[in-house]
Amino acid sequence: MTPDTQTPPAPPPVDAPDPADPYDEAPRDGRPRRARWVMLALLALVAAVGLTWALTRGDSSDAVADAPPAEAPGGAAASGDGSPGGLAQFDANGDGVVYQSGMHPWIVEDEPGTCPICGMDLEPVPVSGAPAGTVEIDPVTLQNIGVRTALVATGQIERTLRTTGTFEARDAGRETVTLRVGGFVERLYVDTEGQRVRQGQPLLEIYSPELVSTQQELLLAVRNRELLGGGEGAARLVEAARTRLRLFGLGAGQIAAVERSGTIQERITLFAPASGTVQNKRIVEGMQATPGMPLMDIVNLGALYLQVDVPEQDLGWVAPGTRAVVAVTSLPGDELRGRVDYVYDTLDPSTRTGTARITLANAGGRLRPGMYATATLFGAASASGPVVPTEAIVRTGGEGVGEAAVILALGDGRFRPQPVTIGEEGDGVVRVLSGLAVGDRVVTSAQFLIDSEARLAASLGAMTGGMEMADTDDFPTE
Numbered sequence: 001m002t003p004d005t006q007t008p009p010a011p012p013p014v015d016a017p018d019p020a021d022p023y024d025e026a027p028r029d030g031r032p033r034r035a036r037w038v039m040l041a042l043l044a045l046v047a048a049v050g051l052t053w054a055l056t057r058g059d060s061s062d063a064v065a066d067a068p069p070a071e072a073p074g075g076a077a078a079s080g081d082g083s084p085g086g087l088a089q090f091d092a093n094g095d096g097v098v099y100q101s102g103m104h105p106w107i108v109e110d111e112p113g114t115c116p117i118c119g120m121d122l123e124p125v126p127v128s129g130a131p132a133g134t135v136e137i138d139p140v141t142l143q144n145i146g147v148r149t150a151l152v153a154t155g156q157i158e159r160t161l162r163t164t165g166t167f168e169a170r171d172a173g174r175e176t177v178t179l180r181v182g183g184f185v186e187r188l189y190v191d192t193e194g195q196r197v198r199q200g201q202p203l204l205e206i207y208s209p210e211l212v213s214t215q216q217e218l219l220l221a222v223r224n225r226e227l228l229g230g231g232e233g234a235a236r237l238v239e240a241a242r243t244r245l246r247l248f249g250l251g252a253g254q255i256a257a258v259e260r261s262g263t264i265q266e267r268i269t270l271f272a273p274a275s276g277t278v279q280n281k282r283i284v285e286g287m288q289a290t291p292g293m294p295l296m297d298i299v300n301l302g303a304l305y306l307q308v309d310v311p312e313q314d315l316g317w318v319a320p321g322t323r324a325v326v327a328v329t330s331l332p333g334d335e336l337r338g339r340v341d342y343v344y345d346t347l348d349p350s351t352r353t354g355t356a357r358i359t360l361a362n363a364g365g366r367l368r369p370g371m372y373a374t375a376t377l378f379g380a381a382s383a384s385g386p387v388v389p390t391e392a393i394v395r396t397g398g399e400g401v402g403e404a405a406v407i408l409a410l411g412d413g414r415f416r417p418q419p420v421t422i423g424e425e426g427d428g429v430v431r432v433l434s435g436l437a438v439g440d441r442v443v444t445s446a447q448f449l450i451d452s453e454a455r456l457a458a459s460l461g462a463m464t465g466g467m468e469m470a471d472t473d474d475f476p477t478e
Contacts, residue, residue, distance in 0.1 A: 091127045100125045134416045135450060142413060145446045149409045152432070152440040155387040159317055159379030160426040165308030167371045170359070173300030175274045179289045180249045183208030186267050186285070190296070193281050197272045197298060205267040206289065211248055215264045217241045222259055276300040304367050306358040308375045310343070315354045317379045318343060324358050326375045328367065336360050340377065382424040386432045392442045393422060393430055406436065407443035407450050415443065415450045 090098045090108045099122035101107035101115040113122050126136065137147075183206040190203050197203070218241035225234035245255050250268060258265060276298040283295045306326060310318050318340060326336040342357040358375065360367065394405045396419070408418045420435030436442070443450060 088127045096127050097124050098127055099123065134410065134414055137413050137415065137450070139413060145449050147443060147450070148445045149441045150389050150392060150444050152386050152388055152436050152438050152442060154384060154438050155429065155431075156384050157382045157387060157424040157426045157429060157431050159314075159382065159424050161310065161314050161318065161377040161379075163308045163310065163375055163377070165306045165358070165373055165375055167360075167367055167369050167373065168305045168307055169299045169301060169369045170303060170305055173276065173303065175276070175298045175300075177203060177270070177273065177295045177298065178292055179206070179270075179295065180247065180291055181208050181210050182288070182290050183211070183268075185283055185287050185289060188283070188285050190272075190278055190281075191285075193278060195278045197275065197278060199272055199275045201272045203270050203272055204283070204295070205269050207267055208248075211245070211250070211268050212264055212266060214241065214244050214248065215258050218245060218255070218258060219262060219264070222262075272298060274298050274300060301362055301365060301367075301369070304360055304362050304369065306338075306360055306373055306375065308356050308358065308377075309351070309353040310356050310377075312347065312352045312354065315343070315347075318354075318356050318377055322356075323378045324375050325378075326358065326360060326373050328371060328373045330371065331366060336373075382431055385423075386436050386438050387429045388432055388436065388442055389444050390425065390428050390430050392444045392447075393420075394447050407447045409441040409443055411441075418442075 090110055092110045099109045099112050101118070101120060102123050103118045103120055104115055107115050107117065107122070108125075109122055112124075114120065115122060126138075185204055186207050187205040188203075189201075189205075190197055218238070221234065221237035221241045225231070225238055228234045242255055245258075246252070249270065251271070254265075254268070277300075279297045279299050280294075281296040282293075283289065289295065308324075320340055320342060322340040324338050324340060326338065328334070328336070338358045338360045340356045341359050344355045344357070347354050356377070388406065392406050394407070394417075396403050396405050403419070404422050405417050405419050408416045410416060418435055421433040423431040423433045425431070
């Protein structure tokens with residue numbers, strides 16, 4: 001058979017798909033058709049569930065949208081048309097209790113149920129028509145938290161300040177021993193720091209060439225006066241030599257002893273100028289001392305200064321003459337009484353305190369410089385006005401001076417925070433300048449628990465009062 005007459009190869013069967021065609025159908029075994037039907041069934045089920053959820057949600061949203069915004073306890077007492085306000089507007093059956101959602105407080109119902117948004121049970125809440133900021137607490141809770149109250153009374157307050165201080169030696173009781181002439185310290189009679197001395201007691205002996213030469217001048221002037229028969233010129237020379245020795249620090253008795261003996265004293269004794277305790281001793285035997293050099297201090301401790309700290313807010317009434325009672329730990333049971341004699345003009349910027357000085361007698365030397373003491377200062381009595389116990393005041397930390405608050409007890413378990421302006425404080429009471437009247441009753445314990453309840457009520461009222469409930473899509477429904 002020739003090539004021109006060869007029979008062409010047979011074509012492939014029509015049903016056989018081309019392996020290279022990815023879009024061709026799979027073998028017709030029935031499984032792809034069943035997969036598609038299962039998928040369509042699942043989609044139909046999801047659509048049905050979604051439609052049912054949407055219809056249910058729409059009904060709940062309409063119910064919530066139709067409900068007016070609820071106010072928390074302590075909201076508006078009543079609306080402008082005389083209808084009840086606050087939670088009372090939802091109390092249709094008049095039993096005094098409504099049911100509110102804890103997670104969504106604008107949801108309020110008159111009967112028990114669940115929140116249409118989160119599904120949580122509604123909590124029973126007593127209805128209160130009290131004004132804004134008022135909190136109502138049942139008697140059992142009041143007893144459990146230990147609420148105590150007190151009446152606002154009329155009284156006067158004597159300002160008191162309890163502070164601490166340190167004893168110091170008085171500047172007026174300090175003497176510094178110095179030399180007016182140079183020399184060498186030959187002998188020390190007082191050689192111990194802290195030693196007590198009396199006025200006129202010998203302190204030390206010095207040798208001074210300048211003092212020796214001046215004594216010689218005095219003796220020559222006295223001899224010339226005797227030789228000249230007491231002339232006026234000779235007398236002036238004697239007096240000039242005496243004056244020079246006196247200016248060098250010698251006493252009149254020492255100068256007279258030189259004249260009387262007619263001999264020069266090589267060692268001159270220096271005596272204590274005052275009585276007191278030796279401090280800041282700077283010399284030893286054999287040391288050379290120069291004119292003006294401080295040798296030691298003699299401090300009279302018969303009276304001491306007590307320097308006490310005065311807070312900045314009390315500097316206005318602490319003044320010279322303010323009465324003070326001082327207690328010292330080393331003298332238990334003893335009270336030292338004195339008065340402020342000076343208030344310093346400066347203020348410590350780091351502690352915001354000034355300093356007042358009290359002078360106290362130190363009989364027997366029981367007090368010592370550097371000791372600590374506690375002082376109570378008593379000011380003049382204030383004007384008469386409303387006063388409350390100190391524990392009734394809640395410090396608010398406001399910018400104004402004297403800003404504070406109290407918790408008013410309104411009766412029947414109702415309480416309300418009340419801003420006040422306070423004045424003087426002392427003897428456990430505080431004077432109220434504004435915000436209270438005599439006869440009001442204030443809470444003296446558990447204020448912070450009551451105040452937290454009132455703040456929570458006010459916050460919920462402000463939140464619910466400004467809410468727009470027309471579109472519940474603004475709230476998550478998770």
